[in-house]
Amino acid sequence: DAKTTQPDSMESTEGETVHLPCSHATISGNEYIYWYRQVPLQGPEYVTHGLQQNTTNSMAFLAIASDRKSSTLILPHVSLRDAAVYHCILRVDSGGSNAKLTFGKGTKLSVKS
């Protein structure tokens, strides 16, 4: 499975804009970059995903490097509810019947008031 590298933890303060980095130096052309977040004792929550172009939704902005070897999840004006473990995952679009998501340890984002 393709590998991503994320910092173990990051700290922020309410109201700040947070940049969560992810390195995926060996990404293939048919791999999507997915971001999920998870708080203890709950299932992962889908945040966003992209292939080549930057994407934005109500939760976050995903900036993808032009060579696709890294990406950054940008969370504007974080609140205490944004404290979670953020997972950057590569998902292969192989056209098969399964798309296994391989989760790592992710980045634990702490938010203080």
Place this chain on the structure above:
Amino acid sequence: AQTIHQWPVAEIKAVGSPLSLGCTIKGKSSPNLYWYWQATGGTLQQLFYSITVGQVESVVQLNLSASRPKDDQFILSTEKLLLSHSGFYLCAWSLWAQDTQYFGPGTRLLVL
């Protein structure tokens, strides 16, 4: 809107006892369904996936089995629990194999 429900919320079971965990998806027809497992302090692993009723594929062997008796229902079970089965079990769905997967609230299992 689609909803995903897992039952039970939490369970404490004895080693060697049977287990049945359930997952129901409402609001989506013929979804792809998945079981994932997370050991305490560990990472999520996909265990099974199903693209249609009656068809289940195993991804990781953990002495567990899965079945899909209805379009909107996915069951995870075993006849004899092991201590190593403890953890957090998550059901997920997607519209098709290459679409975004959405996770349920999970079931916490403690095997003693």
